[in-house]
Amino acid sequence: MTNPTNSPSHIAIIMDGNGRWAKERGLKRTAGHEEGAKVVREITTHCSDLGIKYLTLYAFSTENWTRPKIEVEFLMKLLERYFKSELAIYLENNVKFKAIGDLSKFSKKLQKVIQDTQEKTQHCTGLTQILALNYGSRDEITRAIKKVNEQNLEITEENINNNLDTAGIDDVDILIRTSGEVRVSNYMLWQIAYAEMFFTKSYWPEFTKIELDDILSDFKKRERRFGGI
Numbered sequence: 001m002t003n004p005t006n007s008p009s010h011i012a013i014i015m016d017g018n019g020r021w022a023k024e025r026g027l028k029r030t031a032g033h034e035e036g037a038k039v040v041r042e043i044t045t046h047c048s049d050l051g052i053k054y055l056t057l058y059a060f061s062t063e064n065w066t067r068p069k070i071e072v073e074f075l076m077k078l079l080e081r082y083f084k085s086e087l088a089i090y091l092e093n094n095v096k097f098k099a100i101g102d103l104s105k106f107s108k109k110l111q112k113v114i115q116d117t118q119e120k121t122q123h124c125t126g127l128t129q130i131l132a133l134n135y136g137s138r139d140e141i142t143r144a145i146k147k148v149n150e151q152n153l154e155i156t157e158e159n160i161n162n163n164l165d166t167a168g169i170d171d172v173d174i175l176i177r178t179s180g181e182v183r184v185s186n187y188m189l190w191q192i193a194y195a196e197m198f199f200t201k202s203y204w205p206e207f208t209k210i211e212l213d214d215i216l217s218d219f220k221k222r223e224r225r226f227g228g229i
Contacts, residue, residue: 017179
């Protein structure tokens with residue numbers, strides 16, 4: 001689904017630069033992830049206040065498993081703590097939580113925390129915060145095509161779209177990547193087909209509501225033709 005107006009329905013962010021932010025300050029990489037989690041809360045509540053429908057954040061990719069074991073273990077514990085601490089924030093701000101990605105790779109304990117958070121916020125009607133966890137777009141598309149085949153359906157755009165992790169969710173209007181890197185890194189390749197892209201030099205722990213507001217102002221000035229004239 002595509003939103004043709006100049007008011008974004010769906011913002012997707014590649015939250016990059018936690019480790020480099022920490023390194024430049026003489027801190028461990030884990031300190032950057034801790035700080036980044038605080039920014040997730042700030043940006044989520046701000047998007048909720050602005051009336052954005054969907055905010056998708058790239059939290060852990062299918063490639064992140066190759067990072068040092070100690071960092072991966074820390075990230076798993078951080079995710080667990082995050083969900084437990086943020087549930088009250090979700091409910092207070094009427095935010096629904098949804099996870100996308102192959103969650104089967106996570107521990108049973110973390111899977112349960114994720115599932116519980118989804119269930120306890122299911123009734124919320126404001127912003128939907130989507131965390132991409134063990135997510136890779138090629139993996140998602142591959143899984144979607146397998147589901148289409150299992151249902152003995154024709155392989156069409158509509159049928160693939162309906163079997164993605166984001167089925168029923170508007171396509172991405174704005175894609176933001178922090179840290180100065182200019183690539184999409186296997187993130188929502190299907191959903192960003194007509195997204196407006198913004199690359200900011202700020203590391204994710206430095207990203208602010210003001211910077212997001214500037215991006216939204218720029219977005220509203222852009223003419224989106226979706227392949228037309």
